[in-house]
Amino acid sequence: MYQVIFSEEFPGHGRERGFRASPADVLLAIAKNHNVQIPFDCEDGECGSCVVEVEELGEKSAFHMTDKELDKLMALGVITQAEADELTEKDVMCKYRLACQCKIWNDIKVKPYKK
Numbered sequence: 001m002y003q004v005i006f007s008e009e010f011p012g013h014g015r016e017r018g019f020r021a022s023p024a025d026v027l028l029a030i031a032k033n034h035n036v037q038i039p040f041d042c043e044d045g046e047c048g049s050c051v052v053e054v055e056e057l058g059e060k061s062a063f064h065m066t067d068k069e070l071d072k073l074m075a076l077g078v079i080t081q082a083e084a085d086e087l088t089e090k091d092v093m094c095k096y097r098l099a100c101q102c103k104i105w106n107d108i109k110v111k112p113y114k115k
């Protein structure tokens with residue numbers, strides 16, 4: 001089990017909130033189950049409305065984002081091609097994720113994405 005902490009910056013609660021999650025639980029589903037307001041639309045990695053910032057709290061883990069998610073983050077301008085190449089080369093996780101595509105792999109803290 002992992003700990004998923006939602007920052008106090010999400011609207012509606014005014015405080016940090018933490019929940020336990022199983023590996024492979026999807027971040028957006030956890031947020032919805034606990035009334036944490038992450039914007040979303042398609043829930044399929046296509047619209048990009050669910051981008052969040054994620055900080056790994058446990059030991060850093062290897063890169064395991066799908067090409068689809070990485071391509072969408074680049075298309076949205078959240079990360080550049082050079083940043084994507086560096087993540088892949090160094091085998092590290094991107095700090096921006098699509099909540100609907102993000103399966104829990106570590107203890108994490110989640111913040112709203114600020115452009």
Ligand code: FES
Pocket residue numbers: 039040041042043044045046047048049050051098099100101
């Ligand atoms: Fe559309 Fe996540 S809800 S990309």
